[in-house]
Amino acid sequence: MLDPQLLRDNLPGVAKKLADRGYQLDVQAWQSLEDRRKALQIETESLQSQRTQISKSIGQAKAKGEDMQPLLDQVAGLGDQLDQSKAALQDIFAEMEQVTLYLPNLAQEDVPVGQDEADNVEIRTWGTPPTFDFAVKDHVDLGAVSGFMDAEAAATLSGSRFTVLSRDLARLQRALTQFMLDTHINEHGYDEFYVPYLVNDQAMLGSGQLPKFADDAFITEDGRFLIPTAEVPLTNLVANHILDSDALPIKMTAHTPCFRREAGSYGKDTKGMIRQHQFDKVEMVQIVHPEESNQALEDMTNHAENILKALKLPYRVIILCTGDMGFSAAKTYDIEVWVPAQNTYREISSCSNCEDFQARRMQARFRTPEQKKPQLVHTLNGSGLAVGRTLLAVMENYQNQNGSIRVPEVLQPYMGGEQVINRAE
Structure with a gap:
């Protein structure tokens, strides 16, 4: 399996090397998957950060004897959003894996380029x-x-x-x-x-x-x-x-x-x-x-x-x-x-x-x-x-x-x- 970072860092170059191997990568489709992965990753990390911050606020409210219910409701809502975001992210990863499982290895630089x-x-x-x-x-x-x-x-x-x-x-x-x-x-x-x-x-x-x-x-x-x-x-x-x-x-x-x-x-x-x-x-x-x-x-x-x-x-x-x-x-x-x-x-x-x-x-x-x-x-x-x-x-x-x-x-x-x-x- 190819290193996913190679596809992120140099998608056109990888696509060219795959074409040398007789494999035509749908660059647009892959980029669409990568954009969705990146957006969901950012969303997931943001939700996790928000939940962490609110969890800290719950601890502080409890120590002060303040009403924690609004904060608990926020954490519950964020938890549902986070679960949905994680599930969507895993679906994207699964889609990307299905593509990469069919991608051949990249040839070394000294391998002659040819068809057969x-x-x-x-x-x-x-x-x-x-x-x-x-x-x-x-x-x-x-x-x-x-x-x-x-x-x-x-x-x-x-x-x-x-x-x-x-x-x-x-x-x-x-x-x-x-x-x-x-x-x-x-x-x-x-x-x-x-x-x-x-x-x-x-x-x-x-x-x-x-x-x-x-x-x-x-x-x-x-x-x-x-x-x-x-x-x-x-x-x-x-x-x-x-x-x-x-x-x-x-x-x-x-x-x-x-x-x-x-x-x-x-x-x-x-x-x-x-x-x-x-x-x-x-x-x-x-x-x-x-x-x-x-x-x-x-x-x-x-x-x-x-x-x-x-x-x-x-x-x-x-x-x-x-x-x-x-x-x-x-x-x-x-x-x-x-x-x-x-x-x-x-x-x-x-x-x-x-x-x-x-x-x-x-x-x-x-x-x-x-x-x-x-x-x-x-x-x-x-x-x-x-x-x-x-x-x-x-x-x-x-x-x-x-x-x-x-x-x-x-x-x-x-x-x-x-x-x-x-x-x-």
């Missing part, structure tokens, strides 16, 4: 895409060759956009997950968490998933939500907390399934594991001091990159433009891995600095010895990595002509020393 992914900017590349002296198979065909990937069985069980993995491919996915977690814990300094896969609406609201993305969420009959990412429960672990500054930074990682309706993606990536209703992800979350969040974003992006480097998978890093960033992000780097069958890079990680946007929704704060008033923390999140997309990248980049798949060296200890995944016998 065509305006994203490449920052760097790593590795050289492999060349093949045979016709490249995509991961779906490779899965069919091995017999370890079955979309038809998944469709029978659950419908479209699901996949059943078995035997060596299921084990390879588990190996990837374990390798990612071990790397983040042992080399990057994250603490591992196991979190619920169902959360309440307050957790979804705090992380910025609600109300904007309600249509993309799976909701249970009792009103809980299947998590779209482990970012939701991990970030909300500090909701309504005042942390000691010495506790920062907090670095958390978790492996969870993620559940998304993929609303608005009809017809996109319907084949294979690119875009699924259920997929696994290893998530990274950091809770940091505001002065440290920009460097934390660079570090987190490097942590995700290190996984791909260890797997020797070519990738590139891009900075998302204002129109392509996620709702809660102030700055985002996407990491895209090389997918040979598509002859292009595809997103495998997104790392974002949300600054105090989520923290304000969650009331996640910290206190320093020098300052009595708590400050909002900054929150960051990133995929480290999307496991299914990493699996398909390994399959395609490490494929052989006969459809077998070489196991990356760093994963072989997790695969019992197995070096090649062959056809099911």
Whole structure:
């Protein structure tokens, strides 16, 4: 949620930055709300002051033995007016909150202005895409060759956009997950968490998933939500907390399934594991001091990159433009891995600095010895990595002509020393 003071201090400037993000703020309507809020605030404070003064006069009249009834009548009348003024003020605050809940975060100054992914900017590349002296198979065909990937069985069980993995491919996915977690814990300094896969609406609201993305969420009959990412429960672990500054930074990682309706993606990536209703992800979350969040974003992006480097998978890093960033992000780097069958890079990680946007929704704060008033923390999140997309990248980049798949060296200890995944016998 944006700082309301920003809207009060520089409404035209905020509206311009929101327009860069593709959101058109009704400036006139907002200013009307702000004018009414200000008038009601002044009225409420004036009534409170009057009531206080008259209450003092009642005490003085009582001490002098004077008739207090006229003053008591005034206090009662002011009390009714004050209650009405407070109620009207709360209604205005509620209206303003409903507007602000739909306002995206403001982009940092170095984020390129643009409308969509065509305006994203490449920052760097790593590795050289492999060349093949045979016709490249995509991961779906490779899965069919091995017999370890079955979309038809998944469709029978659950419908479209699901996949059943078995035997060596299921084990390879588990190996990837374990390798990612071990790397983040042992080399990057994250603490591992196991979190619920169902959360309440307050957790979804705090992380910025609600109300904007309600249509993309799976909701249970009792009103809980299947998590779209482990970012939701991990970030909300500090909701309504005042942390000691010495506790920062907090670095958390978790492996969870993620559940998304993929609303608005009809017809996109319907084949294979690119875009699924259920997929696994290893998530990274950091809770940091505001002065440290920009460097934390660079570090987190490097942590995700290190996984791909260890797997020797070519990738590139891009900075998302204002129109392509996620709702809660102030700055985002996407990491895209090389997918040979598509002859292009595809997103495998997104790392974002949300600054105090989520923290304000969650009331996640910290206190320093020098300052009595708590400050909002900054929150960051990133995929480290999307496991299914990493699996398909390994399959395609490490494929052989006969459809077998070489196991990356760093994963072989997790695969019992197995070096090649062959056809099911």
